[in-house]
Amino acid sequence: MATDDVWILGIHMTKFGKHPDLDTIDLAADAALNALGDGGVSMKDMGVVAAGNLMAANAGIGQQLQKQLGQTGVPVYNVANACATGATALRTAIMAIKAGECDMGLAVGVEKLSGAGLLGGGGMAKADKKVYEPRGRYGSVATIDGRIGTETMPGVFAQVGMEYGHKHGGATFELFARISEKNHAHSTLNPLATYSKKMSLEEIMGDVMIAYPNTRPMCSANCDGAAAAVVVSGSKLKTLDPTQRRRAVKVSASVLTTDPWEEACQVLPNVNTLTRNAADQAYEQSGVSPEDLDLVELHDCFATAELVHYDNLGLCAPGEAVPFFESGATWRDGQKPVNVSGGLESKGHPIAATGIANIWEVCHHLRGEAGDRQIEGATVGLAHVIGLGSACGVHILESAAA
Amino acid sequence: MGRQVPLVDYLVLGEQPHLEANECTSCGARYFDRRNACASCGATSFHKAAITTEGELRAYTIVSMAAPGVPVPFVAAVIDCDGTSIRANIINTEPDPENVKLGMKVRLATYTVGTDDEGTEAIGFGFAPLEAPDGNR
Numbered sequence: 009m010a011t012d013d014v015w016i017l018g019i020h021m022t023k024f025g026k027h028p029d030l031d032t033i034d035l036a037a038d039a040a041l042n043a044l045g046d047g048g049v050s051m052k053d054m055g056v057v058a059a060g061n062l063m064a065a066n067a068g069i070g071q072q073l074q075k076q077l078g079q080t081g082v083p084v085y086n087v088a089n090a091c092a093t094g095a096t097a098l099r100t101a102i103m104a105i106k107a108g109e110c111d112m113g114l115a116v117g118v119e120k121l122s123g124a125g126l127l128g129g130g131g132m133a134k135a136d137k138k139v140y141e142p143r144g145r146y147g148s149v150a151t152i153d154g155r156i157g158t159e160t161m162p163g164v165f166a167q168v169g170m171e172y173g174h175k176h177g178g179a180t181f182e183l184f185a186r187i188s189e190k191n192h193a194h195s196t197l198n199p200l201a202t203y204s205k206k207m208s209l210e211e212i213m214g215d216v217m218i219a220y221p222n223t224r225p226m227c228s229a230n231c232d233g234a235a236a237a238v239v240v241s242g243s244k245l246k247t248l249d250p251t252q253r254r255r256a257v258k259v260s261a262s263v264l265t266t267d268p269w270e271e272a273c274q275v276l277p278n279v280n281t282l283t284r285n286a287a288d289q290a291y292e293q294s295g296v297s298p299e300d301l302d303l304v305e306l307h308d309c310f311a312t313a314e315l316v317h318y319d320n321l322g323l324c325a326p327g328e329a330v331p332f333f334e335s336g337a338t339w340r341d342g343q344k345p346v347n348v349s350g351g352l353e354s355k356g357h358p359i360a361a362t363g364i365a366n367i368w369e370v371c372h373h374l375r376g377e378a379g380d381r382q383i384e385g386a387t388v389g390l391a392h393v394i395g396l397g398s399a400c401g402v403h404i405l406e407s408a409a410a
Numbered sequence: 411m412g413r414q415v416p417l418v419d420y421l422v423l424g425e426q427p428h429l430e431a432n433e434c435t436s437c438g439a440r441y442f443d444r445r446n447a448c449a450s451c452g453a454t455s456f457h458k459a460a461i462t463t464e465g466e467l468r469a470y471t472i473v474s475m476a477a478p479g480v481p482v483p484f485v486a487a488v489i490d491c492d493g494t495s496i497r498a499n500i501i502n503t504e505p506d507p508e509n510v511k512l513g514m515k516v517r518l519a520t521y522t523v524g525t526d527d528e529g530t531e532a533i534g535f536g537f538a539p540l541e542a543p544d545g546n547r
Contacts, residue, residue, distance in 0.1 A: 219475070
């Protein structure tokens with residue numbers, strides 16, 4: 009372990025779901041304390057705290073957390089980066105270690121999202137007297153959501169999947185529903201998932217349509233949850249005890265990208281190019297190739313999104329995502345298991361927690377601690393998140409034995 | 411007839427309604443909102459460019475659940491108008507997968523969004539199929 013390596017020493021995710029009796033701080037503190045405990049360290053060891061929360065991004069979640077767990081005076085970075093918020097918090101702590109400012113840091117992501125309903129979209133407030141006046145950067149005189157396309161997340165990501173189908177063929181309503189069927193089947197082995205119920209293809213296709221071709225079970229579940237990770241430098245890790253070293257997971261690549269300008273990227277968010285760029289950089293940084301990956305947790309915020317990311321992450325040949333899925337490769341007993349946690353569609357998507365929870369899932373397998381859903385002998389995994397706007401986080405993780 | 415205003419400032423009304431982009435004078439990148447600079451090349455000079463009113467459907471969704479006050483279902487889409495991508499609804503056809511086909515040819519159409527308390531009419535736009543699904547124009 010070279011001194012500039014960064015490792016995950018401790019990591020934890022809370023049960024995802026409804027937590028009516030726990031507030032944001034309770035959830036964040038639960039994840040943080042358990043991550044510290046998992047790593048065998050305490051708040052006093054942390055040289056930096058990076059905290060992510062999207063829905064109350066101005067609340068200073070990091071300092072609130074310190075007030076519950078330990079006000080040690082170290083720098084806090086409160087981050088908000090759409091659905092990549094958790095990955096951004098983790099990467100912030102990693103950067104502090106890489107910069108040599110400290111040798112250990114804590115990253116936390118937390119969200120209270122139960123009952124939040126449809127995200128994105130909406131309109132202007134109604135005035136007493138209706139007089140058309142141009143407002144905003146489009147000079148609009150009335151609500152444009154619903155009149156000029158859709159701002160809702162299920163609708164945006166539906167178009168992303170449909171566009172892929174238009175280019176490469178084969179992406180039918182049924183195919184997208186079968187991706188969802190896979191993830192719901194995987195969730196039955198995950199006790200921390202919001203929903204862990206197997207669903208038949210008929211149930212999925214016959215459920216409430218949200219934005220064709222995404223029915224309700226094909227959309228990520230709004231829920232409460234938190235996840236936290238303790239990261240440590242390679243040189244510090246060498247001084248820790250053998251158990252800590254054995255369970256440590258190497259961060260072989262940590263990448264964050266945004267979308268480079270391309271035609272149409274401000275019309276329909278382009279979730280492809282920045283994911284491809286992040287994946288390319290991550291494979292380059294780590295020396296790992298897609299063939300080496302034992303499991304992948306990717307951002308299936310909607311069933312239509314999972315398909316395009318098979319291609320974007322290089323899990324299949326360009327344009328071949330449909331036959332790749334149809335080969336059965338991405339089921340947990342396939343050659344490239346994807347979202348064995350159940351994915352966002354069943355595990356749930358407490359936005360800022362997701363980017364660390366995905367890494368928790370991968371770490372769990374690399375440590376051989378994933379119980380019934382363990383991918384046997386897993387040594388290398390990839391975790392991917394994307395938030396619109398856009399931001400994409402990709403982390404490649406390797407077990408200490410790898 | 412009372413005064414008319416476009417729903418958005420990039421819709422140009424008149425004899426031949428069309429959309430108009432802010433085109434970067436330096437690299438040709440096109441934008442529909444008010445610009446500070448070009449996201450592609452950083453230049454700060456733009457001119458207006460008229461967008462062709464016919465195009466091809468590149469992506470769509472049929473939205474069945476939307477924010478309160480937004481009538482559903484509707485077809486949200488991306489239209490490729492000769493290399494310029496447009497966000498718009500598909501209108502003047504049934505919102506179902508039998509009548510909305512990827513790759514189909516569409517043309518800009520306008521409609522009345524509403525009338526305000528001073529009698530001003532807001533005009534919106536969408537894209538309508540050029541041909542009926544059975545091939546008749």
